[in-house]
Amino acid sequence: QKEVEQNSGPLSVPEGAIASLNCxxxxxxxxxxxxxxxxxxxxxxxxxxxxxxxxxEDGRFTAQLNKASQYVSLLIRDSQPSDSATYLCAxxxxxxxxxxxxxxxxxxxxx
Amino acid sequence: DVKVTQSSRYLVKRTGEKVFLECVQDMDHENMFWxxxxxGLGLRLIYFSYDVKMKExxxxxxxxxxxxxxKERFSLILESASTNQTSMYLCASSLFGDRGSGxxxxxxxxxxxxxx
Numbered sequence: 001q002k003e004v005e006q007n008s009g010p011l012s013v014p015e016g017a018i019a020s021l022n023c024x025x026x027x028x029x030x031x032x033x034x035x036x037x038x039x040x041x042x043x044x045x046x047x048x049x050x051x052x053x054x055x056x057e058d059g060r061f062t063a064q065l066n067k068a069s070q071y072v073s074l075l076i077r078d079s080q081p082s083d084s085a086t087y088l089c090a091x092x093x094x095x096x097x098x099x100x101x102x103x104x105x106x107x108x109x110x111x
Numbered sequence: 112d113v114k115v116t117q118s119s120r121y122l123v124k125r126t127g128e129k130v131f132l133e134c135v136q137d138m139d140h141e142n143m144f145w146x147x148x149x150x151g152l153g154l155r156l157i158y159f160s161y162d163v164k165m166k167e168x169x170x171x172x173x174x175x176x177x178x179x180x181x182k183e184r185f186s187l188i189l190e191s192a193s194t195n196q197t198s199m200y201l202c203a204s205s206l207f208g209d210r211g212s213g214x215x216x217x218x219x220x221x222x223x224x225x226x227x
Contacts, residue, residue: 008151032214034215034216042220042221043201043218043219043220043221044154044201044218045218046215046216046217049215088153088154090216092214098156098159099216101153101154102153103151103152103153104153
């Protein structure tokens with residue numbers, strides 16, 4: 001059974017600080033890694049996709065992938081109260097169609 | 112922008128009723144999915160479809176069925192609703208591609224179903 005694990009949180013971070021979210025996965029063959037953000041009562045929305053080892057930056061967001069250690073991280077710089085949400089990590093599954101989802105980490109940015 | 116539309120946002124149904132949840136996507140995606148999401152349990156896949164009239168069971172198909180008669184439309188059916196099916200239901204779509212090709216899944220806004 002392939003798994004994706006995340007700390008459920010809540011992770012509390014002061015406004016302006018760096019928020020660091022982590023995700024580990026069990027399948028060494030996984031190739032695509034996604035971070036979704038989900039506000040309370042809303043549906044998930046994609047914020048980052050990473051394919052290769054190393055870092056990928058998009059504005060205040062940086063995704064870090066380490067395939068040898070089987071983890072992927074999301075860093076949020078200059079955290080804002082609007083970043084408060086649940087962050088879902090997803091990894092490609094066995095088939096061409098599916099993603100395997102973590103349960104999500106709840107992030108709270110304190111003003 | 113990709114648009115996945117779930118026509119019913121909030122529904123209240125009685126135990127034993129047949130419930131239809133409809134979903135339409137406008138990006139010509141091959142893959143469509145139905146998930147349910149419950150507090151503490153994360154996203155759980157109910158069914159998915161990779162082509163018209165094709166469907167495969169996900170992790171929790173019991174008590175549900177699906178229909179995909181047209182590429183853009185994927186329906187979830189609860190044949191006889193029960194209280195333990197009270198949940199948020201999310202429809203999603205993605206392009207077909209090889210594993211690792213980064214096929215982003217796009218979600219609809221969700222349908223909140225309460226069974227009383």
